[in-house]
Amino acid sequence: MRQLISWVFAIFLLNHCTSVLGQGAEDGWILKTGHIDPAHYYGVTVANGMIGIVSSADPLSVKDVVLNGAYDDYGRGRVSNILKVFNFVDMTLDVDGQRINSGNITHLRQQLDMKTAVFTETFDFQDKIRVSCSYLALRELPYTGMVDITILALKKVTVTPASVLQAPDMLRDVQNYYNEIDRPKAIIHLLTSTARSPTGKLLIAASTSFIFPEQQGSQPEVIHEMWDNNMHSMKFHKTLQEGQTYHFSIVGSVLSSANDHDPLNEAERLTVFADLEGSKSLLERHFAAWDSLWKSDIQISGDPRSQTAIHAVLYHLYSFVRSGSDYSISPMGLSGLGYNGHIFWDADLWMYPGILMLHPRLAKSMIDYRYDRLPEALHNASIHGYKGAMYPWESAASGNEETPVWALSGPFEHHITACVGIAAWNYFCVTRDTQWLREKGFPMLKATADFWVSRVERNGPGRYDINNVVAADEWAENIDNDAFTNGAAITNLKDAADAARLLELAPDPDWELVAENIPILKLPGAITSEYAGYDGRLIKQADVNLLAYPLGLIRDTGQIRRDLLYYEPRIGNGPAMSYAVLSILYSRLGDPQRAYSLFQKAYQPNEVPPFGVLAESAGGTNPYFATCAGGMLQSVLDGFGGLQITPNGIEQIKTNLPKIWKRLKITGVGPEKRTFTVN
Secondary structure, three states: OOOHHHHHHHHHHHHOOOOOOHHHHHHOOEEEEOOOOHHHOOOOEEEOOOEEEEEOOOOOOEEEEEEEEEEEEOOOOOOEEEEEOOOOOOEEEEEOOEEOOOOOEEEEEEEEEOOOOEEEEEEEEOOOEEEEEEEEEOOOOOOEEEEEEEEEEOOOEEEEEEEEEEOOOOOEEEEEEEEEEEOOOOEEEEEEEEEEOOOOOOEEEEEEEEEOOHHHOOOOOEEEEEEEOOEEEEEEOEEEOOOOEEEEEEEEEEEEOOOOOOHHHHHHHHHHHHHHHOHHHHHHHHHHHHHHHOOOOEEEEOOHHHHHHHHHHHHHHHHOOOOOOOOOOOOOOOOOOHHHHOEOHHHHHHHHHHHHHHOHHHHHHHHHHHHHOHHHHHHHHHHOOOOOOOOOOOEOOOOOOOOOOOOOHHHHOOHHHHHHHHHHHHHHHHHOOHHHHHHHHHHHHHHHHHHHHHHOEEOOOOOEEOOOEOOOOOOOOOEOOOHHHHHHHHHHHHHHHHHHHHOOOOOOHHHHHHHHHOOOOEEOOOEEOOOOOOOOOOEOOOOHHHHOOOOOOOOOHHHHHHHHHHHHHHEOOOOOOHHHHHHHHHHHOOOHHHHHHHHHHOOHHHEEOOOOEEOOOOOOOOOOOHHHHHHHHHHHHHHHOOEEEEOOEEEEOOOOOOOOOOEEEEEEEOOOOEEEEEO
């Protein structure tokens, strides 16, 4: 464990020496920049699975604060959207009466230490002060974040820091409060605001407090200021002598009535709790929590860029999910409002498998999110005239369909239902938790299997067609017998039968009958056809190739290679994860160099400045695309690492590494926390 105060001081010395954090850069833990161009700046996120804090090019402020589970209907598509909430970590800083801003500072540098999940910026203001400001979404406290500030006086100055609470435009009916709680050792100052979500459905509350370390003398006087109805602040003055260092923190909490029945009082209670814990204890617990997460790690020798990239993937996926929360991950995680914060197949097929291998407890929240919304999926099937459960293409808080009406994927992209069933079976395969399978997993497997036996059109032996769907390749709408949809349905049906037998239950004989009769179509030249009538046109993303991985329905290496050669050049500028799957398949075909080239293609064209966070597609500007991260993680675990989820748990097949990689070590795998190595 680092020495906490010296750790804070070391950060602000980043401009002038090698800091404690900087020493980790060679191990692929640091994302940093000294070139801040506001016109081309895409922030990086610190998150704890519940709150996401997105960095800004402006000093002492962040772009957005996003709260998991907080949705309301406003404007965009007449469906629920995840909310921006109070920016409770923003602050201002005056120096001798002059306000610091992006136009009057120099030497601005920013970095994210992914090992500790701390984002730090450092800068100078004239010849007067040097500032270090670090942001944390505290891992051990789901609704609480902290700003840690160190100011070095270069000459005698008076500084005036302020904690600012401002409501984003989408919130309404703002109420502001200021309270002082007198305690024997110090006064706790609480800056608090509440507001209603756009329709008034949710109450959102945030509260902040200063932490003044005891060893730095008497506590300064705190002054409350009202700016307008949507913004207020509290501030203090401090005179510093030349060479003096002053360190303080701001802690804050934010939550909504979707998270707690009494968000106003709970936000203040949590902030008081954090204040009295103190910054030293908060940091210790935060570091310990991230140390535990990083026991499941991927270490790549010989290729620093790949090492940093895969640490960034793990960091973001770990940041966007939380054990015990029963929340899943949207395509953009907690990095903003992209895709309305909804849950798609991106969570179940792309992000979940890697998380399941490395952290089953995190993955349990993702699959329990689906179990909790099984009643709504049953209702959705019923109103469409089907049996069983039909999971919505876009899901939010309620579990009802949240896809905008203009998008045909809502009523027709049915493969999501199979993806949920497959995810449930995979959770059991990894954990061997028979009680969970009986109580939660099998009800999902049974309901999703029942959907498919009612969904197929029975046109004779070998022709149980699944017509009129949107394919996994979403440029193919209202087509028949999509390869991935059919393959996923087959897999879902077989998994349900296997689960029933394992639980000593009689599987519905129709499940396996239907599975045996769903067709996978062919093109001339023994190429698997994406769908009936497919004519070779460009596709948005991989579809046919998913039959080989992850479904494992095509195992003939000749067939896998033919499909790869045919479909790879037909992938258009769609989302990034297709190339990760192609990389896995080439790795398993014994071509690690081609696999490595596709691994690079899966992320490098999608990196945006200044931290290389991932956009959805090459040239895109909508980071962070967590789906791409999920694909990359699988390409390392299941491709180069040779890991695979089987009914007997996680097993490893023989693979070869690309020439540049000297060694691949995967630690903390599965419930047993095993280590796998490829040399």
